[in-house]
Amino acid sequence: MATPLSAAAVLAALRAEGVRVVEVGDWRTHNRNHKGAWGPVNGSIVHHTVTKGTANTVALCRDGHSALPGPLCHGVIAKDGQVHMVGWGRANHAGGGDPAVLAQVTAESYGSRPPKPTRGNSNGTDGNHAFYGWECENLGDGKDPWPAVQYDAIVRVQAALIRAHRAKGDDWGLDAKSIIGHLEWSSDKVDPRGFAMPDLRADVAERLAHSASWNPGSANEENDMPLTTADLKLLCTEDGIWPAPKDASDYNPDPKHKGHYWALGTHIAVQSEGIRAVRREVAANTAAIATLAGLIGTGVDTAAVVAAVEAAIKDAVIDVNINTQEA
Template identity: 65%
Template sequence: MATPLSAAAALAALRAEGVRVAEVGNWRTHNRNQKGAWGPVNGSIVHHTVTRGTDSTVRIVCDGYASLPGPLCHGMIAKDGRVHMVGWGRANHAGGGDPKVLDQVIAESYGTRPTPPTKGNANGVDGNARFYGWECENLGDGKDPWPKAQYDAIVRVQAALCRAHGWSAKSAIGHLEWSNDKVDPRGFSMATLRADVAERLKHPASWNPGDTPTTPSTEEDPMAGITKRDIFDAVWKTDAIGGPVDAADHATNPTWQPQSILKDVQARIRSMDKRMAAQTAAITALAGQLGGGADTAAIVAAVEAAIERAVIDVNINTKEG
């Protein structure tokens, strides 16, 4: 059980949770307190309006009807996600409900949903004294959509109240879970809504779902356990490229895969190194036989440079191919 929040405290809690609020008239003192107590409060009830149009809906929940004076809730959550505050104090929203449900909400002792109610508006206990109430703009036919902005606002409003009172998400229920003659809200699951409220309560009030998680992710790392050898095998043993250009290439590289290409290039370079060394020795000997008229060092350097250019050309062509 808890003392109801003041209007100022409620407004601060909603705004801290990221709720966009519109204050309607004298909402802070607009209530039905002359008809009975408001408090202690034990939770929050979500409704749908069975109306269309934000402006007309705000007027209805603020003023009520001849047979049911307003306010009909504390705030109306519009399609665009804005919450229109229309009253604070006792409001005509919950009516009679099942005392067993009230006990379960107070103790937060139920599972995914409270026990289905067996009492309703005519024979139940007074819910207007015990719950905050939030009407949500929707036709309630199961077809009228719930825009993302609106649903997000519903979650934030319930989280704001639960956070302010130190409640869990189980203190937020739907009207259909309170009274056996009600069907609202229709179009989403209250169990899902409570799960989303519970997720918000794990984070600071300023949290947005796109923010970096405050706790380490338990999602499995797709690269976990992969070694350098695994990457080598995946790249060089399985990624075949274009086929051989002639029969000679096919003879040295029958599978024509990157791994065998590298081995072939490496073997060719080693062969060139050996041939260059042999040719350098032969040129040196030949220059010596020619006598003093030849510049042995210059001849050897020129030949080595020509061979080196050939090796570089092979490497460049291999990388670009």
């Protein structure tokens, strides 16, 4: 469990994760806090809206209706992947749910799924104080498709929350088990319908294994895989700079072989591992800086702060590589 992120901090975290955010009105102060506390938070709940049309969906989730005042979530994840922030604080999204589920989500102690809930909205424990809530635009009939760009945004939002809490040092989001669906919280709910929550948690975990700027499948996708022997062979014989090997042992990165390629191969392997370590540190530092920048206040251009820090880190990495090569 943890203190909820500030509005500025969550905005910075989402943008650092590559989420396209739309700020709707006074979302930073639009909440139901007069009805009870918000926090400590124990996780995040994913919903579907049973609506069609982004504008109508966003308006409904912000304002609510006669029987249930808004906000009905913190953010609406639209079909086009944009995330519309409609409230921050206590929101009418989780309702009542199973206390056994809350306990296991808090401890992140369940297997692939939390225990099946036996309590619902009418007889369960209050979840509005304990969870972030994200409404996803979908009819919820099991037939309405989930565009890839929308699903990717759902994954990014959940990963951004976990990164931000990790950067604060919270014991929240140690893995993706802090992310659940409404159907896993309340016995009378079925959302989200159309994808499986264990799959979503696996995709969030995969994203967290990379930096916040990771864009899978893009031309600039990062490559964290160690260099193989084939890679070393290709690099060592580039443009015929190095003589042809006498035998296979020339490619062996073991000093006892002393082949033509031993020095270069060892150097490349060491540099490759060093760069992967730096990438991991850059990802952690970027998330931390984004959160810290968000805490300073709304007058700070958090994107500019993060970009400046990343540029400085990249310059430092280049300097380290140059100095190592010269040594």
